[in-house]
Amino acid sequence: MSSAPTLVQIEDIQKYFPLTRSLTETLRGHAKLAIRAVDGVSFNVNHGESVGLIGESGSGKTTLGWLISRLHEPTAGRILFEGQDVAHLQGTRLRAWRRNVQVVFQDPVGSLDPRMRVWEIVSEPIRAQEPGLGRAELRRRVAELLPTVGLMPEILDQYPHEFSGGGRQRLSLARALSLRPKLIVLDEPTSALDVAVQAQILNRLVALQSEFRFAYLLITHNVSAVKYVADRVAVLYLGKLAEIGSVREVLEHPTHPYTKALLAALPVPDVRRRRARYRISGEIPTLIRPPPGCRFATRCPFVIDRCRVEEPLLRSIGKDPTHLAACHRAEEVIDIAPETLMAMEGSGAAPSPIAPGSHLVGTTGG
Ligand SMILES: Nc1ncnc2c1ncn2[C@@H]1O[C@H](COP(=O)(O)OP(=O)(O)O)[C@@H](O)[C@H]1O
Ligand code: SF4
Numbered sequence: 001m002s003s004a005p006t007l008v009q010i011e012d013i014q015k016y017f018p019l020t021r022s023l024t025e026t027l028r029g030h031a032k033l034a035i036r037a038v039d040g041v042s043f044n045v046n047h048g049e050s051v052g053l054i055g056e057s058g059s060g061k062t063t064l065g066w067l068i069s070r071l072h073e074p075t076a077g078r079i080l081f082e083g084q085d086v087a088h089l090q091g092t093r094l095r096a097w098r099r100n101v102q103v104v105f106q107d108p109v110g111s112l113d114p115r116m117r118v119w120e121i122v123s124e125p126i127r128a129q130e131p132g133l134g135r136a137e138l139r140r141r142v143a144e145l146l147p148t149v150g151l152m153p154e155i156l157d158q159y160p161h162e163f164s165g166g167g168r169q170r171l172s173l174a175r176a177l178s179l180r181p182k183l184i185v186l187d188e189p190t191s192a193l194d195v196a197v198q199a200q201i202l203n204r205l206v207a208l209q210s211e212f213r214f215a216y217l218l219i220t221h222n223v224s225a226v227k228y229v230a231d232r233v234a235v236l237y238l239g240k241l242a243e244i245g246s247v248r249e250v251l252e253h254p255t256h257p258y259t260k261a262l263l264a265a266l267p268v269p270d271v272r273r274r275r276a277r278y279r280i281s282g283e284i285p286t287l288i289r290p291p292p293g294c295r296f297a298t299r300c301p302f303v304i305d306r307c308r309v310e311e312p313l314l315r316s317i318g319k320d321p322t323h324l325a326a327c328h329r330a331e332e333v334i335d336i337a338p339e340t341l342m343a344m345e346g347s348g349a350a351p352s353p354i355a356p357g358s359h360l361v362g363t364t365g366g
């Protein structure tokens with residue numbers, strides 16, 4: 001794990017998306033309802049560190065990434081970036097701060113304007129920060145940048161449709177790098193790409209980080225990508241952190257039952273060992289009225305009465321003080337391996353599977 005100073009510290013951050021209600025409902029005094037996409041998350045990312053963020057679809061990963069890059073304004077909480085609270089920055093101060101954090105989106109097609117040429121796309125963040133720069137200087141800077149993502153400077157005047165998925169994601173990466181940000185948020189950067197190209201992009205990310213010392217927040221379904229790229233990993237469940245710690249600790253000694261279930265749901269790469277995957281059972285609670293206790297209680301094989309009434313707080317577990325989990329029974333379940341969940345399923349110790357399995361995948365093929 002990185003011992004570098006803290007770059008960004010998230011404190012009890014929340015993002016609630018209000019549900020629109022009819023005027024009649026409002027007049028009848030119905031309470032304002034909201035989707036609690038991120039509901040009190042705290043963690044930090046150090047300079048030059050890679051933090052992976054995993055969790056099923058809908059757990060709030062993208063919303064959290066957008067909060068950290070201030071594409072969303074938080075409903076509550078603080079975002080300390082090099083000590084300065086940027087949670088509610090607006091106007092020119094927000095624009096000036098934006099050079100510090102860039103986002104690479106999942107969909108390299110949707111995130112690139114099809115009418116813009118390569119040099120215009122890649123220089124977008126530079127033009128926003130330095131509007132006075134001329135065309136020749138912008139083209140020169142982009143031509144210099146392209147080889148760092150494995151593209152030739154000759155492509156300056158091409159359009160995005162002339163590139164493959166991997167090529168377009170390289171363009172997104174070049175655009176994100178153009179201002180040498182301190183943090184790059186990568187939201188499922190390889191999930192739209194085929195396996196061989198995923199591996200190339202991940203290799204490139206690792207090489208770029210060792211050259212430029214960016215910090216990464218890598219949002220992904222791909223646990224192999226987390227193993228390869230990240231120093232630490234955070235596990236998000238329904239808008240709250242279930243577990244966080246070094247990649248080694250969390251993936252080798254998962255403590256939270258949700259993390260164990262996610263890892264048990266991974267496909268086994270060796271065909272001879274292939275077996276039914278664990279499916280996390282039980283109903284997923286709504287983010288509009290989440291249950292009062294542990295949010296995983298409706299699906300957890302280890303649930304006890306206390307879990308349904310008292311919310312478990314994130315706390316240090318085991319020998320490593322930086323390994324935190326939010327579970328009342330962490331000490332009791334710490335030694336239960338993910339594979340054991342499968343056996344419990346068969347023995348009737350856990351509820352029967354009704355929910356679709358996790359969306360996580362285990363291999364990148366490279
Ligand atoms: N702009 C929005 N307005 C309303 N609800 C949203 C918005 N963005 C996300 N959500 C909801 O917030 C929850 C978390 O979404 P998201 O952050 O996209 O999760 P993930 O990236 O983990 O799949 C989902 O229930 C989603 O429908
Ligand atoms: S607090 Fe209870 S319900 Fe929640 S994960 Fe731990 S054992 Fe399961």
Ligand SMILES: [Mg+2]
Nearest residue numbers: 061062063187
């Ligand atoms: Mg997402």
